[in-house]
Structures are given as structure tokens and as C-alpha cells.
Amino acid sequence: xxxxxxxxxxxxxxxxxxxxxxxxxxxxxxxxxxxxxxxxxxxxxxxxxxxxxxxxxxxxxxxxxxxxxxxxxxxxxxxxxxxxxxxxxxxxxxxxxxxxxxxxxxxxxxxxxxxxxxxxxxxxxxxxxxxxxxxxxxxxxxxxxxxxxxxxxxxxxxxxxxxxxxxxxxxxxxxxxxxxxxxxxxxxxxxxxxxxxxxxxxxxxxxxxxxxxxxxxxxxxxxxxxxxxxxxxxxxxxxxxxxxxxxxxxxxxxxxxxxxxxxxxxxxxxxxxxxxxxxxxxxxxxxxxxxxxxxxxxxxxxxxxxxxxxxxxxxxxxxxxxxxxxxxxxxxxxxxxxxxxxxxxxxxxxxxxxxxxxxxxxxxxxxxxxxxxxxxxxxxxxxxxxxxx
Amino acid sequence: xxxxxxxxxxxxxxxxxxxxxxxxxxxxxxxxxxxxxxxxxxxxxxxxxxxxxxxxxxxxxxxxxxxxxxxxxxxxxxxxxxxxxxxxxxxxxxxxxxxxxxxxxxxxxxxxxxxxxxxxxxxxxxxxxxxxxxxxxxxxxxxxxxxxxxxxxxxxxxxxxxxxxxxxxxxxxxxxxxxxxxxxxxxxxxxxxxxxxxxxxxxxxxxxxxxxxxxxxxxxxxxxxxxxxxxxxxxxxxxxxxxxxxxxxxxxxxxxxxxxxxxxxxxxxxxxxxxxxxxxxxxxxxxxxxxxxxxxxxxxxxxxxxxxxxxxxxxxxxxxxxxxxxxxxxxxxxxxxxxxxxxxxxxxxxxxxxxxxxxxxxxxxxxxxxxxxxxxxxxxxxxxxxxxxxxxxxxxxxxxxxxxxxxxxxxxxxxxxxxxxxxxxxxxxxxxxxxxxxxxxxxxxxxxxxxxxxxxxxxxxxxxxxxxxx
Numbered sequence: 001x002x003x004x005x006x007x008x009x010x011x012x013x014x015x016x017x018x019x020x021x022x023x024x025x026x027x028x029x030x031x032x033x034x035x036x037x038x039x040x041x042x043x044x045x046x047x048x049x050x051x052x053x054x055x056x057x058x059x060x061x062x063x064x065x066x067x068x069x070x071x072x073x074x075x076x077x078x079x080x081x082x083x084x085x086x087x088x089x090x091x092x093x094x095x096x097x098x099x100x101x102x103x104x105x106x107x108x109x110x111x112x113x114x115x116x117x118x119x120x121x122x123x124x125x126x127x128x129x130x131x132x133x134x135x136x137x138x139x140x141x142x143x144x145x146x147x148x149x150x151x152x153x154x155x156x157x158x159x160x161x162x163x164x165x166x167x168x169x170x171x172x173x174x175x176x177x178x179x180x181x182x183x184x185x186x187x188x189x190x191x192x193x194x195x196x197x198x199x200x201x202x203x204x205x206x207x208x209x210x211x212x213x214x215x216x217x218x219x220x221x222x223x224x225x226x227x228x229x230x231x232x233x234x235x236x237x238x239x240x241x242x243x244x245x246x247x248x249x250x251x252x253x254x255x256x257x258x259x260x261x262x263x264x265x266x267x268x269x270x271x272x273x274x275x276x277x278x279x280x281x282x283x284x285x286x287x288x289x290x291x292x293x294x295x296x297x298x299x300x301x302x303x304x305x306x307x308x309x310x311x312x313x314x315x316x317x318x319x320x321x322x323x324x325x326x327x328x329x330x331x332x333x334x335x336x337x338x339x340x341x342x343x344x345x346x347x348x349x350x351x352x353x354x355x356x357x358x359x360x361x362x363x364x365x366x367x368x369x370x371x372x373x374x375x376x377x378x379x380x381x382x383x384x385x386x387x388x389x
Numbered sequence: 390x391x392x393x394x395x396x397x398x399x400x401x402x403x404x405x406x407x408x409x410x411x412x413x414x415x416x417x418x419x420x421x422x423x424x425x426x427x428x429x430x431x432x433x434x435x436x437x438x439x440x441x442x443x444x445x446x447x448x449x450x451x452x453x454x455x456x457x458x459x460x461x462x463x464x465x466x467x468x469x470x471x472x473x474x475x476x477x478x479x480x481x482x483x484x485x486x487x488x489x490x491x492x493x494x495x496x497x498x499x500x501x502x503x504x505x506x507x508x509x510x511x512x513x514x515x516x517x518x519x520x521x522x523x524x525x526x527x528x529x530x531x532x533x534x535x536x537x538x539x540x541x542x543x544x545x546x547x548x549x550x551x552x553x554x555x556x557x558x559x560x561x562x563x564x565x566x567x568x569x570x571x572x573x574x575x576x577x578x579x580x581x582x583x584x585x586x587x588x589x590x591x592x593x594x595x596x597x598x599x600x601x602x603x604x605x606x607x608x609x610x611x612x613x614x615x616x617x618x619x620x621x622x623x624x625x626x627x628x629x630x631x632x633x634x635x636x637x638x639x640x641x642x643x644x645x646x647x648x649x650x651x652x653x654x655x656x657x658x659x660x661x662x663x664x665x666x667x668x669x670x671x672x673x674x675x676x677x678x679x680x681x682x683x684x685x686x687x688x689x690x691x692x693x694x695x696x697x698x699x700x701x702x703x704x705x706x707x708x709x710x711x712x713x714x715x716x717x718x719x720x721x722x723x724x725x726x727x728x729x730x731x732x733x734x735x736x737x738x739x740x741x742x743x744x745x746x747x748x749x750x751x752x753x754x755x756x757x758x759x760x761x762x763x764x765x766x767x768x769x770x771x772x773x774x775x776x777x778x779x780x781x782x783x784x785x786x787x788x789x790x791x792x793x794x795x796x797x798x799x800x801x802x803x804x805x806x807x808x809x810x811x812x813x814x815x816x817x818x819x820x821x822x823x824x825x826x827x828x829x830x831x832x833x834x835x836x837x838x839x840x841x842x843x844x845x846x847x848x849x850x851x852x853x854x855x856x857x858x859x
Binding site (some may be wrong): 037107124152154169173184187190193202205208209379 | 397407501553556564643651684685686687715719726727728729735736738739740741742743744747748751760761762763764765766767768821825829832833846849851852854855857858
């Protein structure tokens with residue numbers, strides 16, 4: 001059990017696991033979402049190393065077969081993505097190609113909005129898919145810590161009608177302000193009022209925030225991880241997430257972003273830098289989860305608001321495109337490897353990839369099969385589920 | 390004042406005590422009736438650059454990459470200036486009702502656009518017509534470059550219609566969802582074919598792209614032009630109802646009262662869409678002053694930011710801090726989330742945004758440091774790092790240096806005995822009865838001097854949930 005020996009409070013879970021003969025205690029699954037902000041270039045992430053059209057469209061930007069990390073005969077990964085290649089070989093990585101949605105929008109904001117709210121491209125929803133998951137799951141639950149975002153600002157994805165996730169960067173200074181004692185006093189004063197005024201909603205949010213701050217801080221200190229993480233923003237965030245996963249917190253969804261992948265110019269350098277940050281942080285995270293025996297409970301996945309155009313532009317970059325690939329990483333995948341065909345570069349829509357899989361099918365799969373939620377209610381429609389989970 | 394404008398100004402506090410609400414409304418109406426000054430943020434350099442591009446005409450494609458980039462950068466910078474200029478106008482304008490109404494239309498006719506000329510033109514249209522006639526406003530807005538471009542009208546061609554513009558005009562600007570069919574959208578889109586705008590923002594009708602065939606929109610058949618479709622939409626009573634309901638939710642209560650809406654929208658329709666009459670009907674109705682309609686709306690971030698500055702006139706060492714605040718609080722002028730505008734109400738509030746709101750007054754008085762950073766905006770940054778967000782070093786914690794002019798504000802409390810001060814401050818600052826106790830304010834305020842007490846107690850009262858309501 002290694003480092004778990006000291007983690008006394010895992011013991012009951014492990015005993016339970018032994019009882020049922022399973023290594024992983026059931027009902028303990030979490031999802032970690034990494035948003036690649038700005039539109040990551042999917043074609044230089046998962047590279048069609050035997051495709052002439054790819055190299056013809058990108059004489060300068062195309063990544064040569066000899067430089068890519070070749071995982072199959074026709075597929076290479078970006079040279080920085082060593083941890084992802086390792087995961088591919090040990091059966092804990094799945095790649096889904098050509099994910100997108102009909103009538104794609106090329107504005108960052110709008111397209112991100114569509115991914116966050118899981119709306120159609122001509123529909124405007126004011127709640128996010130994870131927020132609606134909270135609404136469905138969290139009816140009357142005490143702590144709004146079921147979904148946490150590692151950021152100063154909460155994303156639309158985590159905003160529900162009734163329940164919203166919680167955003168913070170550092171558990172230590174979660175809302176730590178010089179005026180905190182005053183806020184606690186004001187919240188205390190309100191306790192005796194139950195007259196259902198509109199201002200009550202603000203008091204409720206305030207009280208929950210203050211108590212969640214305590215809760216998260218305490219949980220984050222229970223099992224500080226010993227694994228070394230890179231000293232980057234993402235590294236720190238994943239370390240925080242890991243220490244919370246090892247705690248007894250009720251969080252099901254963690255949300256974190258990396259960017260900007262908006263590589264109109266100098267793509268090579270920028271993508272390389274961001275991928276190095278992503279790869280090194282993920283390498284540490286995977287190692288950490290494995291050594292704490294939680295790898296099978298965690299589904300990590302990536303998405304971006306769109307991919308980029310197939311052809312390079314004149315400034316050493318690429319412009320906004322459409323469909324893109326997604327990585328799924330974890331010990332609990334039912335299907336591994338490359339889940340579907342690489343994008344067909346001979347069948348484009350005005351220079352852009354055609355999407356083959358709607359991202360809402362992916363959401364439905366994760367909601368239903370991983371988080372055990374009512375996907376139809378959350379997505380307002382029935383979407384066919386995929387079989388990788 | 391909170392409900393017809395952005396809250397009282399420090400100098401107005403005392404006068405307000407003796408004035409009847411109706412007289413106050415008339416005074417605001419009068420002050421708001423003047424035509425507003427055009428707010429221009431584009432400097433002559435940018436104007437020259439744009440003009441140059443315009444004259445190049447067909448050669449635009451050959452335009453120097455560097456010039457193009459420079460223009461985009463300048464334009465983005467100018468939009469930030471435009472944001473601050475209008476924000477300042479909201480703080481200082483006598484025509485508070487007009488600015489508040491314009492702020493409503495800014496969310497109603499929402500557009501995101503990186504061209505500052507388009508943005509300032511649209512702003513001028515909504516400010517000039519804010520209290521005018523809705524029909525005129527709709528026509529002008531629909532022909533503005535900002536809206537036409539944002540809604541892809543330029544791509545709407547006879548043999549290749551783009552329905553985006555027609556759909557949003559019906560769904561969001563006039564009828565509201567459920568009052569038209571998909572077929573109406575298709576037919577209306579044909580009527581708008583050929584509408585577009587040039588780079589300088591002038592409306593152009595490209596005849597050769599227009600579909601001159603017979604169309605049927607909402608039971609009206611004929612060789613309809615875009616203008617005729619707009620008029621036909623306004624002729625529908627559903628439009629009056631939709632607009633009235635939205636205004637009611639913005640100015641009165643998030644939960645609409647069907648009887649009030651019916652009465653107001655009938656009269657709005659009969660007045661041929663005079664916005665000023667509608668506002669008068671609202672502000673002179675008894676129910677407007679009923680307790681259940683007071684202090685029930687959550688201030689939008691802009692209302693909150695402007696309101697504090699009206700009460701406590703302040704100068705910022707770096708005005709751009711106000712842009713960062715807007716982003717942290719979730720509402721940036723000229724950057725609505727989408728064409729549907731800001732959803733408002735409870736959507737403003739989550740744990741981070743609420744705590745940010747509660748900390749705001751402390752930040753302004755240098756008692757707290759800003760240790761939060763907004764999310765990146767890739768539409769604005771266009772692949773560049775966001776210089777103004779990072780260079781100004783807001784990544785790390787920093788104090789927001791402001792200079793608050795307390796003089797006028799303090800005068801309002803001259804002669805009020807010390808023990809009655811908290812009550813008096815609460816009455817001046819809040820629209821609702823507080824749930825917190827006077828003692829809590831006293832405990833967390835500086836009681837060394839009378840002046841210090843008033844100032845710190847004011848900041849604490851502004852840092853409560855109650856202050857978020859208007």
C-alpha cells in the first residue's frame with residue numbers, strides 16, 4: 001500500500017474494496033477536465049504522419065514523421081506529448097478524432113459558449129452542462145463542492161440554474177481577504193432571518209462560499225501529495241486536484257484551463273511550450289494517482305473550443321477551424337487507443353475538417369457512464385452514448 | 390435614483406430626501422431629453438489608417454500585413470477607451486435615465502465587434518434613441534454596421550441566404566421566441582438579402598444581391614423589402630409585449646406581473662412605441678413604489694461599479710483597473726456573452742463573483758489587494774498575450790490606487806448624532822432593510838474619529854449582500 005499506509009482514513013474504503021473483491025471502490029469516480037483555451041491545433045497534436053495532404057497543406061508547420069512520437073503506423077503524437085504516448089502504450093489513453101458540432105462558430109467566445117452550455121449553434125443557454133449536472137445531482141446537498149474549478153472566475157460550464165460550482169486557485173487563500181471576519185459576522189447576523197427576500201439568495205451563496213472555503217482548505221491539508229509536480233500553473237493546479245482526490249471531499253468534477261492555444265502566428269513555439277507544460281504536469285499527475293491507487297477512479301480529458309484550419313497561414317500559424325480531437329486518460333477506460341478514423345483530409349468543408357462525432361455524445365457518455373447521472377435530463381435531449389467508458 | 394439611473398450622486402443625497410418620486414422622475418426625464426454628445430474613442434491616427442484602407446478599395450487584399458495588424462490593435466485599444474468613456478458618462482451624466490435606458494438597449498441589441506467605428510456608431514444610435522421611438526431605434530440599429538456584421542448580414546445573398554440576422558431580429562429584437570415560424574425566418578431572410586455595411590460603417594444596399602421575389606412573412610405577402618419586414622414586425626402586438634416585458638424585468642422586477650405587462654404593453658403599442666411614454670407609465674404607477682418591487686433586483690456589475698463611483702467620486706491611478714473589474718465581475722461593456730445579451734438576475738451571482746463584489750469597496754479604499762485575474766479573452770487577444778492584463782502586474786497581488794473625494798458625501802451627515810449615524814448611512818446606501826445588525830457595522834468600523842467612522846462604516850455597508858440589490 002506504500003504511502004497509503006499513513007493515510008489512515010483510506011482504510012475503510014480499502015476494506016470495503018477488499019470485501020467486494022474490487023481494487024477500486026465503486027461510486028468514487030471523478031472527472032478532471034482540461035480546457036485547452038484558444039483553439040488547439042488538433043492536426044499537430046495527433047498527427048497523420050502518412051498523409052500527403054497534411055504535409056502539402058503545411059509545408060512549414062507540418063511535423064515530420066521522424067520527429068513525431070509514432071504510436072501507430074499512420075499516427076504520431078506531438079513530440080512533447082511523451083506522457084500521453086506512455087499512457088497509450090500502457091492502455092490508459094483513448095483518442096477520439098473529429099469531434100465538433102453542426103454549423104460551427106469561429107468566434108472563440110461563442111464556440112466556447114456552445115461547448116460549455118452544450119447548446120446548438122443557434123441556441124443560447126445561460127447554464128452549463130456541468131452546472132445542470134449539479135442541479136440534477138445536488139438537490140439539497142450541503143456543500144457546493146461537487147464541482148470545482150481551479151481559477152479565479154467560474155466558467156459557464158459549471159453554472160447551473162440552482163447550483164453552481166466553486167472556483168478558486170489556491171485553497172490557502174480561497175477568498176482570503178482582509179475583511180473576511182466582517183463577512184462572517186454579516187453572514188452570522190443573517191442566520192435568524194427566514195423571510196424569503198430576494199437578497200436571501202446572496203446570503204445563501206455567501207454562507208456556502210465561506211463554509212466551503214473552510215471545507216476545501218481542511219480537505220486539501222489532509223493528504224498533501226508527496227509527488228513532485230512541475231512548478232507551472234497547471235502543475236500546481238493538478239497537485240491541488242490530486243490532494244483533494246486523495247482526501248474525503250465530495251467533489252466529482254474538477255475543471256482547469258490551459259492557454260492560449262490561439263496560434264495565428266509562431267504556432268510551433270507556442271504550442272510546444274504549452275504542450276510541455278501540459279505533458280509534464282500530466283506525467284506527475286498520472287504517477288501520483290497510480291502510486292496512490294486512484295488511477296482507475298479518475299477520468300482525465302481534454303477539449304478545445306475548435307481546431308484549426310488544415311492549411312497553415314502566411315505567418316507561421318493556423319487560423320480558426322472546426323472539428324478537433326479529444327484525449328481521454330485514466331485507468332478506467334473500456335476502449336483504448338485510437339477510437340475512430342483520423343480526419344479525412346480529402347473531404348473538407350471549405351478547407352475545414354468535417355465533424356464526425358458531436359461533442360454532446362461525449363458529454364452524454366461521461367455523464368451517464370462515468371458520473372452516473374441522467375444525461376438526457378441534463379442535456380435536454382437523448383444522445384447516443386459511445387462505448388469507450 | 391437606483392432604479393431610473395445608476396444611483397444617487399453624493400451631492401444629491403440631501404436633496405433627495407425632500408423630493409417626491411414623481412417630481413424626481415420628471416426632472417430626470419427632462420435632463421435626459423437632450424441629445425447626447427457623440428462619444429468618440431478613435432483617434433486621428435486610426436481614422437487615417439481606416440480611410441487609407443477604404444480608399445485602397447479592391448486592393449484591400451494586398452494591404453500590408455503590418456498595417457492591418459496595427460489597425461486591429463489600435464481598434465481594440467480604442468474599444469477599451471470607449472468602454473471607459475461611456476462608463477464615465479454613466480457616472481457623471483445628468484441624463485441618468487437616458488444612460489440607464491441606453492444601457493438596457495446595449496444588452497438588448499447586443500453585439501461583439503472589434504471595429505471601434507462600428508461600436509461607437511451603434512452606441513450613438515442607442516443613446517440618441519434611448520427614450521425615443523422604438524420603431525426608429527429598430528430601423529437604425531438594424532442598419533448599423535455593428536449589428537449587420539455581427540449577425541452575418543453581409544453573407545446573406547439572394548441565392549445563398551444566411552438566416553442569422555433575420556432570426557435574431559425576430560427572436561431577440563422584436564417578437565420573442567414562439568411568435569413566428571421557421572418559414573417566417575426563411576422568408577424574412579430573403580427580404581434582408583443585399584443589406585450590408587462598408588468598412589467605415591455606412592449602410593449599403595447591394596441591389597444585385599437582393600432577392601426581389603415575392604415573400605410571405607407573418608401572413609403578409611408581397612415583394613417585401615427589409616424595411617417593410619421591420620415595420621411589419623413592429624406592427625405585431627407581440628413585439629410591444631416582448632419589449633415591455635424585458636424593460637419591466639430590467640427596471641421593475643425579475644418576476645413579471647402579467648396584469649402590469651398587459652396594461653403597459655397595450656399603451657406602448659397605442660403610443661406607436663414611444664419609449665418615453667412607456668417609461669412614464671412605469672415610473673408613475675403606484676405599484677412601482679410598492680415594497681415588493683423595491684430592492685428586489687440584483688445590480689448588474691456595471692450598475693454596481695458606476696453606483697459606487699457616483700456616491701464616492703474617485704479617481705484611479707490606472708483607469709484600466711475598471712476594465713479588469715468588469716471582467717472579474719462578469720460584465721464588460723461592448724462584450725456581451727452572445728447576441729442574447731446578459732441574462733442578468735441570479736446569473737450574476739456565483740461564489741467568486743459574489744465575493745469579488747463584496748470586496749470591491751475595500752479594493753477602492755486600498756484596504757484589500759486585488760489578487761485575482763480574469764480569464765483570457767481570445768477574441769480580443771487574437772493570439773497575442775494580453776498585454777494590458779499582464780504587464781500591469783495584476784497577476785500578483787496589487788493595491789488599486791484610488792483617490793476618493795469624500796467631501797460632498799460627508800456633508801450629508803453633518804449634524805447627525807453619532808449614535809444615529811449607522812442608521813442614517815444605511816438609509817442613504819441601501820434600498821432594502823438590512824439583515825445585519827448595527828452592531829456588526831460598528832464592530833468592524835474605525836471608531837477613532839467621527840470622520841473615520843463614517844468612511845469605514847460606509848465601506849462596510851457597501852460590502853454587504855444588501856448593497857447588491859436595487
